Amino acid sequence: MAAKNGVDPKAVVDMLTQTLFPAPIYQSYGKRIAEATAPFSQNAIPLKDVGLFKKTAQQVESPTPIASLLHYLLSSNEGRV
Known part of the structure; x- marks a missing residue:
């Protein structure tokens, strides 16, 4: 969104x-997103973590x-690059 x-x-x-x-997670993952080295197709771990959080809630x-x-x-960005 920023680039657009x-x-x-x-x-x-x-x-x-x-x-x-x-926090380190925002610093490292944010950098990877900004540099386009963390494609959205690799959302398995964040998606799992959010799912576990929702289930617990x-x-x-x-x-x-x-x-x-x-x-x-x-979920909607899975498979996109």
């Missing part, structure tokens, strides 16, 4: 990982609107 709007994807990742999300009847959206987005 004329913004350098690497600059977006730098801004997010150095301000809002300074359902067991305690806790709503997870953001996790549901993320699961949908990861």
